[in-house]
Every structure is written in structure tokens, then in C-alpha cells.
Amino acid sequence: MTERHIILGVTGGIAVYKAADLCSRLVSAGFQVRVVMTPSAVKLISPKIFLTLSNHDVLTDLFTEHEAKPEHVHLATWGDALVVAPCTANFIGKYASGIADEPLSTTALTFWGPVLLAPAMNDNMWASPILQENLAKVVRVLGARTVGPETGHLACGTTGKGRMSEPADILAAVQAMFA
Numbered sequence: 001m002t003e004r005h006i007i008l009g010v011t012g013g014i015a016v017y018k019a020a021d022l023c024s025r026l027v028s029a030g031f032q033v034r035v036v037m038t039p040s041a042v043k044l045i046s047p048k049i050f051l052t053l054s055n056h057d058v059l060t061d062l063f064t065e066h067e068a069k070p071e072h073v074h075l076a077t078w079g080d081a082l083v084v085a086p087c088t089a090n091f092i093g094k095y096a097s098g099i100a101d102e103p104l105s106t107t108a109l110t111f112w113g114p115v116l117l118a119p120a121m122n123d124n125m126w127a128s129p130i131l132q133e134n135l136a137k138v139v140r141v142l143g144a145r146t147v148g149p150e151t152g153h154l155a156c157g158t159t160g161k162g163r164m165s166e167p168a169d170i171l172a173a174v175q176a177m178f179a
């Protein structure tokens, strides 16, 4: 079987620490992984972690590309699937609206293959009717799939629905997309 190419989108949610584990698991499972980070994600975790784990450059800036072809266009052609983990409420809103104002949202709008979102957020954000409408739109219009979120302890100190699925479960969902 040819090696599958995963674009791993990392957004600015507190569950970014689990994205490093997911990246490692994807690579160990035999996927080629290219990571794209939002500016908020870069404020929470170093791209160097993903550079090391994926063994590829990490896209963090739309405007520092060295190649003639914009990197987000190259990546969108390279990828067999886009996985966004953690996936913020903000990203879902932008994806649902066609906004492309940083590397990940621009890559996502350019990419037409299978998309898996792993939402992770505060339980009130998750329960927001606007968030739910945006998510329903990306599922209905773009065919995006979701994994999680789970109910449990949240970083904000409460218990509720909004916890990102565990990396092992996200990996299983990615593998199921190709089964």
C-alpha cells in the first residue's frame, strides 16, 4: 500500500499537547505527516516539536515560502487527508465561512479531500448554537467528519463536553477513513 499523506492542522486550543502525541502516533503508524499551525497554536507550543516528530518543515507563515508554488497549495495537493486536532471553535467558524487568513484556514479551503476534525473547547463554547450551526455546516456542505469531543475534566476547571478525544482514538478514526 502506498504511504498515505496526512496534513495535521494544529489550532490554538489547550489540547495542543495531545497533538504532539497524535503526530508521533501517525508517523509510527506509517503515515507521512506535514503539520500546519495557526498563529495561536504557535503561541501555545513550539513548531520545533512537530518538526522533529514529523521530520518535515512545519507551515506557520503563509508569506515565508521559498518555493515558487505557495506552500498551502502544494500541501493541499500533497495531502490524502486533513486532520485538525485540536480543532478550535474559531477554526470551525472560519472553515464554515470560507475564511482563509492564516496557513491552516487557507490550506483547508484549498484542500478537497477527506477532512477529520477533533473539536476541543470549553463546554459552553461547545454548546453554543453558533458553534453547532457552523459544525453542522462543514459536515453537511463539505462532508467533514468529526471525532469527539468527549465529556470529562476540562482545562478551565469544569467537567463537561468539550475534551478532545485521545490521540489513540483520533488515530483509529484516521485509519478508518482509509479502510
Ligand SMILES: Cc1cc2nc3c(=O)[nH]c(=O)nc-3n(C[C@H](O)[C@H](O)[C@H](O)COP(=O)(O)O)c2cc1C
Pocket (backbone or CB within 6 Å): 010, 011, 012, 013, 014, 015, 038, 039, 040, 041, 087, 088, 089, 090, 091, 120, 121, 122, 125
Ligand atoms: C490558554 C488558552 C487556551 C485555549 N483553549 C482553547 C480551546 O481549547 N478551544 C478553543 O476553541 N479555544 C481555545 N482558546 C481560544 C483560542 O486560542 C482563540 O479562539 C484563538 O483565536 C484560536 O485561533 P485559531 O483557531 O486560529 O487557532 C484558548 C486560548 C488560550 C489563551
